[in-house]
Amino acid sequence: GEQVEQLPSILRVQEGSSASINCSYEDSASNYFPWYKQEPGENPKLIIDIRSNMERKQIQELIVLLDKKAKRFSLHITDTQPGDSAMYFCAASAGSNAKLTFGKGTKLSVKS
Amino acid sequence: NSKVIQTPRYLVKGQGQKAKMRCIPEKGHPVVFWYQQNKNNEFKFLINFQNQEVLQQIDMTEKRFSAECPSNSPCSLEIQSSEAGDSALYLCASSPGHNTGQLYFGEGSKLTVL
Numbered sequence: 001g002e003q004v005e006q007l008p009s010i011l012r013v014q015e016g017s018s019a020s021i022n023c024s025y026e027d028s029a030s031n032y033f034p035w036y037k038q039e040p041g042e043n044p045k046l047i048i049d050i051r052s053n054m055e056r057k058q059i060q061e062l063i064v065l066l067d068k069k070a071k072r073f074s075l076h077i078t079d080t081q082p083g084d085s086a087m088y089f090c091a092a093s094a095g096s097n098a099k100l101t102f103g104k105g106t107k108l109s110v111k112s
Numbered sequence: 113n114s115k116v117i118q119t120p121r122y123l124v125k126g127q128g129q130k131a132k133m134r135c136i137p138e139k140g141h142p143v144v145f146w147y148q149q150n151k152n153n154e155f156k157f158l159i160n161f162q163n164q165e166v167l168q169q170i171d172m173t174e175k176r177f178s179a180e181c182p183s184n185s186p187c188s189l190e191i192q193s194s195e196a197g198d199s200a201l202y203l204c205a206s207s208p209g210h211n212t213g214q215l216y217f218g219e220g221s222k223l224t225v226l
Contacts, residue, residue, distance in 0.1 A: 032213035038153075043114055043203065043217040051213075087153055096211040097143050097162055102155035 002027040004092050006103025015112045019077045023090035023103050026071065030092040033066060033073045034100065038087045048075070080110045115139070116218035118204050119186075124224045125194045132190040133221040137206030143167075144181050145215060146189050149201040158202075161187065162209065194225045 006023045013019045023033075034049035050057045050064045050073065057064045063076040073092075077084055087107055091100040115138040125131045137144050146158040159169035161181040173179065181187035191198055201222050205215040 034214065036217075043116075043219045046214060046216065049214065089153075089155070093213050096213070097160065097167055097207065097209060098213070099145065099157045099160060099168060100155075100213075100215055101157070105153045 002030060002092055002094065002101040004090060004101050004103045006090050006106060008106060009104065010107050010109075012109045012111065013080050015081060015110055016079055019080050019084070019108055019110070021075045021088055021090065021106045021108075022072065023074065023092075024070075024072045025092045025101075027092070027094055028071070029094040030071075031095065032093045033064070034091050035062075035064065035075050036089045036091065036102075038089065038105075044089060077108075080108075082110050082112050084108060085110045114216070114218050116204055116206050116216055118202075118218035118221050120221055121219065122222050122224075124226065126226050127194055127196060129194050130190055130192060131194045131198070131223055131225070132188060133202050133204075133223070134186040134188050135204030135206075135218060136186045137204070138208075138216055141206035141208050141216070143207040143209045144187050145205045145207070146173075146179065146187075147203045147205065149203055149220070151200070155203075158189070191223075194223070196225050199223055199225045 031052035036044035038044040048062045066073045090103040117136040145160040148156040158173045160167045178190045201220040203220045205217045
């Protein structure tokens with residue numbers, strides 16, 4: 001089955017700087033790549049996603065890049081704020097109603 | 113606030129006891145997923161449904177869990193005989209289907225097996 005690797009596991013940045021999280025996948029059939037933010041004691045929330053027909057997507061300070069040839073995708077948070085501190089998970093799936101395979105998560109800490 | 117409603121938020125069971133969790137998917141979402149998130153925050157897919165039918169499940173679910181999504185009733189996931197290793201957060205997610213792939217999670221049921 002699909003495997004998703006996510007790095008780094010821990011990321012500490014200064015407020016106002018950028019944060020980048022990288023993921024790779026194995027199954028070339030994967031075509032949907034969401035990112036989830038999970039704060040302590042809360043449910044994972046979908047923050048941005050990208051499909052295989054795109055290479056880049058931006059929603060406000062969130063940018064997702066997808067390199068299908070290399071089977072890599074990444075999340076970039078520009079101008080980080082303390083409220084961005086949380087666990088971030090990447091995931092991949094292939095096709096309609098298919099399960100998501102998650103990475104192991106990145107704990108982002110933004111210091112003011 | 114999540115539109116996927118999970119109950120109970122917390123449950124504590126002894127080893128060998130049954131543990132049942134329920135989920136009401138977001139209105140209009142025909143696809144429901146159950147995941148287990150362990151203390152290391154790792155996600156394990158358990159089972160998914162489209163309407164009342166099972167789409168996919170892992171061996172553990174088939175052997176040790178009972179799950180259903182009846183029409184006009186909450187979906188449920190029940191561990192038949194709880195083990196210490198089952199202690200985790202059980203997350204239900206629903207999807208609008210139509211090949212969107214998007215999953216929206218409930219707040220989870222945190223199971224502790226003593």
